[in-house]
Amino acid sequence: MAHRDHNSPGSSRNIGPQNRARGLGAIPPNADGRMDFLEEPENNEEFPLQVVNRRHNQPRARAGGVRIVTYQSYRGYRLRREDQQEQQGRFYNSPPVNQDQQNDIVPVLSSPDGFSSDSLAGEEHEWSDGMSSISDLDERLPPAAAPPAYPVPGAADSPPPDFLGISMGSRGVGSSRGNKRTRTGSTSSYSSVESVCFNSRKQKISNTNSVQCISQRMALIDKLQKYRSNKEFTDVILTVEDQEIACHRVVLAANSPYFHALLSSNMKEGREGRVHIQGHKPEIVHMLVRHAYAEAIKVTTENAQDVLEAADYFQMDMLKSHCEKFLIRQVAESNCLGLMQFASLHSLDRLYNKAKKYAVKNFNKVSQQEEFLRLPLATLSKYLEDHGLVVQREEHVYDAAMRWLEYDATRKEHVAEVLRCVRLFFVSSRFLFEVITKHPMFQGNPEVQNILSEACKYHALGSNEMKHGSLPHTKPRASSGISEVLVVVGGICNNRRLLYTECYHPNKQDWISLSDISTSHATMHSYSVCSHKNDIYITGGHSNSGMTMDAVSVYFSNIDQWSLLAHMQHPRERHGSASVDGAVYVAGGLMASPKNRKKPGVLDNVERYRPDYNRWEKVKPLPKRCYSPGVLSYxxxxxxxxxxxxxxxxxxxxxxxxxxxxxxxxxKDSWSQLPLGRPLARLSCALYRDHFYMISNNASSIFRYDPNTCTLEEWRELHELNVEFAGLAAFNGKLVISGGQKGSTTLNHMLVIDFESGRVEEEVKMKRSRCMHGCVPIDKFG
Structure with missing residues (x-):
């Protein structure tokens, strides 16, 4: 069809008054860029408009009367999906449908809530409830299948068309300047207002044409704004300090559950129509009211927190969410800690996580800011204790903590609490002894001296007791690349000696093979395993020839290698060992001699190994000789x-x-005895926070002993137990039971038990079945 001149008698500008009354404005271009103008009847008489929906591949149907021809296109389908999302907006109820006017349903449709495409550029946002352009909608919506084609309306079983797209550019029909793009920063939007009319509900209306026009909604919003500015029909007044804001209670109630509850009840405010607002600035309340009336508001870095606070108080959740998104984009080293506190106060999870992640990753920069020095004690402690804090050296954390303490003289009373947040075990020994212990602020404070004494002992003696406590300051930070792993060593499976050494990495949730035992212990069993200064020691054992052995092997974790050490003074098996006072101790056990293999003797002797000298020495013997005891240091x-x-x-x-x-x-080189409370033997033991945890062969309970009160209790009963020769360790803040023998079956799993609840959290499969093995935690890089 040839295009007509706009001034010709049959052009689209000569639509009769009856047709103009229907509110049908300019006709949008086709998908291929051409315009479909009105088709005129031969006698040039005026007829009612008839909406015709056709596919690109369908011919135009000829009929009497003036007809608007549109395409049922892919864009229409996507706009319908956008419409379904818009039902969550503030104005989502369509006007009631009159039975006499079912051919034209014109509900009000709001613009999408949230930022426009260019509103996030820069440091201030302007929010408007104007509809963003169709192209912007195309960019935001995911691809979807094209909708089915509909026949021409008027046919017997034709469903109604799904939408009628009306594009209102600034220069009218077909204007290229009306759709001109503007750019702000790295984002873009359309400068013109595009009105899109489409069906806003999934209702089935047979033989009708549903038309929803945003222009009517915008007109309604404009009138409400005009009524408020002219104080027409206002029925409630907001009083803020010395200012009064006249509003319509229906608008406030539609935007805020707070106002809905306040004004719909029989409270004084609802009866008198006057609400006194305290704790919020007048300009902020004005912004909230303008937002309720769908007016544009400007949020900047100066007022964003005040606007969010007010939106949170008045339960305007969408505005609160918009402010949160704005603040997320403003996170920097100068404000991340303050935003963390603000987000925590107002339950802003996304902002809190973003600010915390930034603060943790940029500790060196953040700790140099004035905001860091003004942190309250609780926030500072939580920040410095964070396991994910990214620092190259723990000395940097100590320096930041001291700057905070020295910023205010009154903070001296918090020295001990702040110093506990620094992982002194991982500063260099020279820095600890020459800098930290000599600081004048620490002198004369007994609590601080205890903290420093523990750190000095660890550096000098390498005691594992502090690490077994699973306290935060005893673990290396994640940024160091060092993780605590659980190492299982040797053991027996189906009467076969195992030489395999493996470690479980909790971050990787996988088992890693280490060097196999390459010493004589590869063919032994009934030995004892303990760790000392991050190395693993195997002492004694029973050989294939039936002899009790005095061999000692060590696994150097830094080079992943096994080596033999000086032999013990007495062969022993089924004994216990532990690291105490910078040395490895062995106590008790059995000794089978060549003359008396079937009836080995029970030992009372105790000896210790000095790693610095590769030498064993005797200490005072046990008051009561024994074998298969539980042994640990505390x-x-x-x-x-x-x-x-x-x-x-x-x-x-x-x-x-x-x-x-x-x-x-x-x-003192002396022994003392404590009551246990019941006879126990063949024990595996672990230390966790001042308590001994023990399992005994074939027992179904885990025992817990408090050495300070000398009390024993059956801590938890687990029917999964009833095993013998299992390994036990406090690892990664959990109690771990590994392997063991149950009947004739050797087990190949680990039970991970929570210390707080006593429940089995998970069952981890091991690489192989084993019992009578060693089970110790150490630190490993990688």
Whole structure:
């Protein structure tokens, strides 16, 4: 069809008055850029408009009357999807449909809530409820399948057309300047207002043409804004300080559940139509009211927090969400800590996570800011304790903590609490002894001296006791690349000696193979395994020839290699070992001699290994000889728990189970005894926060002992237990039971138990089945 001149008698500008009354303005271009003008009947008479919907590949149907021809296009389908999302907006209820006017349903449709495409550029945002352009909608919507084609309306079973697109450019029909793009920063939008009319509901209206026009909605919004500015029909007044704001209660109630509850109740404000607002600035309340009336408001870095606070108070959740998005874009080293506190106060999870992530990753820059020095103690402690803090050296954390303490003289009373946030175990020994311990602020403070004493002991002696406590300051930070891993060593499976060494990495959630045992312990069993200064020691054992051995092997974790050390002075098996006071101690056990292999003797001797000299030396023997005890260190003392002993009658010696704990003090070279509460033997033990955790062969309970009160309890009963020769360790803040023998089956899994609840959290499969093995945590790089 040839295009007509706009001034010709049959042009689209000569639509009759009856047709203009229907509110049909300019006709949009086709998908291929051409315009579909009105088709005129031959007699040039005026007829009612008839909406015709056709596909690109359908011919135009000829009929009497004036017809508008549109395309049912892919864009239409996407606009319908945008319409479904718009039902979540503030104005989403369509006007009631009159039975007499079902041919033209014109509900009000709001613009999309949120930022426009160019509103996030720069440091201030202007929000408007004007509809963004169709092209912007195309960019935001995901691809979708094209909708089915509909026949020409008027046919017997034709459904109504899904939409009628009307584009209102600034220069009218077909104007190229009306769709001119403007750019702000790195984002873009259309300068013209594009009105899109489409069906806003999924209702089935048979034989009708549903037309929804945003222009009517915009007109309604304009009238509400005009009524408010002229104080027409206003029925409620907001009083803020000395200013009064006249509003329509229906608008406030539609935007705020707070006002809805306040004005719809029988409260004074609802009856009198006057609401007194306190704690918010007048200009901020004005902004909220303008936003309620769909007017544009400008949010800047200066007022964003005030606007968000007010939106949170008045429960305007969409505005609150918009402000949160704006603040997320403003996170920097100068404000991230303050935004963390603000977000925590107002339950802004996205802002909190963003600010925290930035603060943790940029500690060196953030700690130099004035905002860091003004942090309250609780926030500072939480920040410095964060395991994910990215620092090259722990000394940087110490320096930042000292700057905070020295910023205000009154903070001296918080020295101990702040110093606990620094992981002193991982500063260099020279820095600890020459800088930290000599600081004048720490002198004369007993609590601080205890903290420094623990750190000095760890650096000098390498005690594992502090690490077994699983306290935050005893673990390396994640940025160091060092992780605590659980190492399982050797053992037995189906009467076969195992030489395999493997570690479980909690971050990778996988088992990693380490160097196999390459010493004589590869063919032994019934040995004892412990860790000292991040290395692993195997002592004693029972050889294939049936002999008790005095061999000692060490695994150097830094080079992943096994090596033999000096032999013990006494061969032993089924004994216990632990690291105390910078040395490795072995206590008790059995010794099978060549003359008496079937009836080995029970040992009472104790000896210790000095790694610096590769030398073993005797210490005072056990008061009560035993084998298969539980052995661990606590507060720089050696604890030998229970065990199997022998009666002292030479003619009729028999086995007995000890019900006591034998405690050795290295400084005094003396033993003392503590009550255990019940006989226990064949124990695996672990230390966690001042408590001993123990499992005994074939028992279904985990025992917990408090050495400070000398009380024993059945901490948790687990029917999954009833195993023997399992490994036990406090690892990664959990209690871990690995492997073991159950009946004739050797187990190949680990039970991970939560210390707080006592429940089994997960069951981790091991690479192979094993029992009578070593199970110790160490630190490993990578």
């Amino acid at each position: 507060k720089e003392k050696l604890y030998v728990i229970g065990g199997v002993s022998m009666t002292e009658e030479p003619s009729n010696s028999s086995k007995i189970i000890l019900d006591c704990i034998q405690c050795y003090d290295p400084l």
